[in-house]
Amino acid sequence: MPAYHSAFNEFPDAMQAGNMSILPIRTKIRGPAPLSDPEQGDIIDETLDLFRANSLFRNFEIKGPADRLLIILILYISDCLAKIGSARTVPTQIEASKMLNTLSVDNFAIPGDAGFPLNAHYAPPQSRADAEYLRTYLTQVRQELASRLVERLYADGTGKPSKWWMAFQKRRFMNRSLGS
Numbered sequence: 001m002p003a004y005h006s007a008f009n010e011f012p013d014a015m016q017a018g019n020m021s022i023l024p025i026r027t028k029i030r031g032p033a034p035l036s037d038p039e040q041g042d043i044i045d046e047t048l049d050l051f052r053a054n055s056l057f058r059n060f061e062i063k064g065p066a067d068r069l070l071i072i073l074i075l076y077i078s079d080c081l082a083k084i085g086s087a088r089t090v091p092t093q094i095e096a097s098k099m100l101n102t103l104s105v106d107n108f109a110i111p112g113d114a115g116f117p118l119n120a121h122y123a124p125p126q127s128r129a130d131a132e133y134l135r136t137y138l139t140q141v142r143q144e145l146a147s148r149l150v151e152r153l154y155a156d157g158t159g160k161p162s163k164w165w166m167a168f169q170k171r172r173f174m175n176r177s178l179g180s
Helices: 043-054 065-085 093-105 128-153
Strands: 015-017 020-022
Touching: 015 128, 020 065, 020 128, 043 065, 043 128, 065 093, 065 128, 093 128
Parallel strands: none
Antiparallel strands: 015 020
């Protein structure tokens, strides 16, 4: 059974940095990302929907530039779940939101950097300006993803993260991790 790929691979007029798509998102967080139609789903919704199914796969065939962004976001969700799971006590929704917001703005490697784990599959940005744009775009997307992930984790109203999501905290998509 093949992994699930992004529906945004055929997105018309998508900008690219390196060989990764810069897709519009629905967000209230300031940043360079183009704004998406509020009625339509975006790459963040798609990532949250496909995370649990795709995290079961060790191999992932990249079929387009949006798949590259999907891979980075799935790996980031894995890091978020590991961060919440490694807390000494079970964090409340507010504590989890603070933890993940801090994680999303921490310094991270982008394609082309020495510490980026998937450099073989990603082209580096063409210029320093493109690299800075990609870094700020990914920071904005990570912040929005973290806030939506916390909403889903604590959607049941018990004040504890969903066990159906936390079961994936140790599973590694493609046996990789963005964190150290």
